[in-house]
Amino acid sequence: MTDLVTLAELGGPLAAIGGAAYARHAYPAVYWSTIGLPVSVTRLLASYTSTMDACGLTVAPPRWRALAVRATTRREVRPVPPRRGLIRPTSTGLRVRLRLAPGQEPADVAASAERLRHAWGVHAVYVRDVKPGVVELRLVGFDVLRKVRMPRRTVGDLLRVPVAVREDATAFVRDYRAVPHELVLGATLSGKSMYLRNLLTKLAAQPVVLVGIDCKRGVELAPFAARLSALATDPDQAAELLPVLVKEMEDRYDLIKARQGIVPGTPEELITSDIWGLPEDERPAPIVLFIDEVAELFLVATRKEEERRDEMVTQLIRLAQLGRAAGIYLEVCGQRFGAELGKGATMLRAQLTGRVCHRVNDEASAKMALGDIAPEAVHAACAIAAELPGLAVVGDTSGGWSRIRTPYLSLADAAATCRATTHLAPDVPALTPFRPYVPPVPVEDSGPVVTPEPVTE
Template sequence: MTDLTTLLEVGGPLAALGGGTAFTRAKFPAVYWSAVGGPISTARLLSSYTSVMEACGLTVAPSRLRVLAVKATTRREVRPVPPRRGIIRPTSTGLRIRLRLAPGQEPADVAASAERLRHAWGVHAVYVTTVKPGVVELRLVGYDVLRRVRMPRKTDAGFLKVPVALREDATPFVRDYRTVPHQLTLGATLSGKSMYLRHLITGLARQSVALVGIDCKRGVELAPFAARLSALATDPDEAAELLPVLVKEMEDRYDLIKARQGIAPDTPDEEITSDIWGLPESERPVPVVLFVDEVAELFLTATRKDEERRDEMVTQLIRLAQLGRAAGIYLEVCGQRFGAELGKGATMLRAQLTGRVCHRVNDEASAKMALGDIAPEAVSAACAIAPELPGLAVAGDTSGGWSRIRTPYLSLGDAAEICRESAHLMPDLPALKPFQPAIPVRPVATPALALLPHPATD
């Protein structure tokens, strides 16, 4: 009986502690990392740093001066020198540490050993970034941050910058239209492409930006945001009327820029500009972001008349993609597939779209359409996205860099409410007035009477 009581007194709390730790690790990984995982990984890093670096081949032979100093002061063995370690800075998702590389080393050497460092220090992933020549930063991620996305509180938000998703290294993925003016977003049904679009629209809705939509699925994707849209086309016929107006707006803005360039010779150099951002703020037109949902609907034709209309729309889209950046007009092109089989001009339009985001697709060819021409190694990562992870995508650009991202959940009702609250920020563009969508009036509920009236009787 005494042994049983002792077992219960000791084993009960231990079992409860172990069960609580396992539950916290599964359901609240950030809390587990801050309380348990972070201190353990920090202790591993501090105790095994030199031996791990030596095992990974990240050490160099000591200098002659160091050898002489060690031999003169001690009799211990002179060991190879690892990169100089900086201060370990803990975060809510992992650890950050800077390394000063030894002479003869390069950042690629550290990046090649990232997987070994991950196993040695017991973390989920290790990412290497170059801070400056000779200095790299190791970002140790303690758990899978894409399993349950929580956006950082502090993000690099600003005008025409939208933090839309979370990268696998726990940094925010910011859609910066000034840096990447046009983007192509691909994804199969229920892949999270619409969620990505909602975050973009709600992020821009809070800014002084004109939002224009082309949704040939009868507006089922973009119509809920009608309160904030300056123009909306819901079928190819309306799109064929809207695109020439945008091209004309772009040409008028170029005329404004040219007029500014033709100023007096004594004008300072800083007042001479080649885009709208060099114009004075009082003369600068508002930026325009064009969202094209299911772009394949613009390419599909049934008759010869439809082919003529298609060729005109594609030509206008290509002109906007080629010349729109300087005029402050940006494109967000979305679809399930986008390749040469859509018709003439598809490949040329895709070449103008700098940014690429590929969600889960139905075949490898679709992933190659999005990423094959900029980052071939990212195609396999896009094909490996599981259906039970909606919102997960591979983002890349024409520089060749790519990363896995995931968009947090945002309901359609919340996104529509944000657009309604931001309706007063809609800029006034007279050319787009005829295409402004009708805003449905929300019914007002009449209060129910507490007491039912009774007729008066004699």
């Protein structure tokens, strides 16, 4: 009996410790909600003043306060930290606002983020400028990119869809109105197709015209044919489709000019408005063009193919330069996109504002995607491990960058979503000849409801 009691006394704590360790590895969100959150809050409250002092984030108190402390308590006047607001727990971490003292700036707090992470025992600390004199600390309790779960509170809108999770546990939203064109680079099995799959299925639920160019015989975009308004599966078909899109863009410019009363002969470059200024009943549906393996449009083997390539590149550049006002947006994907592809490659890349770089095979490929907008992000892109498909570095022309990862979405679920949203595809008569063939879904024969019986006399 004594042995059983001893075993229970020792086995209970050991089982609890082992269960906590297993939950921390297998179910980090559960571990954070039950154990990590209370521990981190306790550490923050207990060591807030000393941690801020150690990080150099304290300042001398006002003179009136120093005189009051000396007159009432006769103790030494200590520096004061930034005033802390309420601690707001989340499913992935904590959020707390700090009111900076005079003479401090958000960069001072951001420089101490790594020290705060170690002091409070969390996975990461991110600083966001809320308003002058106020910053928000976002404490992330665990690695949210290891097992991706999209935030529940994600607000989508027309041409604004959440497709991935940032490393600070917020949603990465692809906003075509703010970033009209985007370049997505990544090596084989880097997760580039998963990103494209998530983006396409989210757009499929909106009244948006989806057009695809997949020169790999359609193996990437063919499963979504039910929702695509046009699909080209080789360079020859792409050479026929691109002029139609350019003509559609020109027709939309004519519609804008007619609405504004501008002379029809006015050049497109002088038109500063866009389709969003038109009445809703006259506004044409936006078009998103997906190009998979863009290098296939540049590679040529004969003189005749070179002429075709030059025409296609010129049309793509025109769409990238003038398409935004006409509601035409580009999503260009590939493994490598540099000047060695040929004439016009660099000019086209310069028009692609958004950049998403998955794991690449060399540093030069990362520089092609991020080197001209966020040089600091190049090293982060080169450090992506092969064991984390879908992990990418996203940057924009503002110079900011962050790590993101797309959630897993099976090809069968994505294809089913596209089949269920076929009725949402706007009708564009010019693209009807390029609509892909979708075989009908076979209907299973359930047989007669009542088993027939022979007629007896």
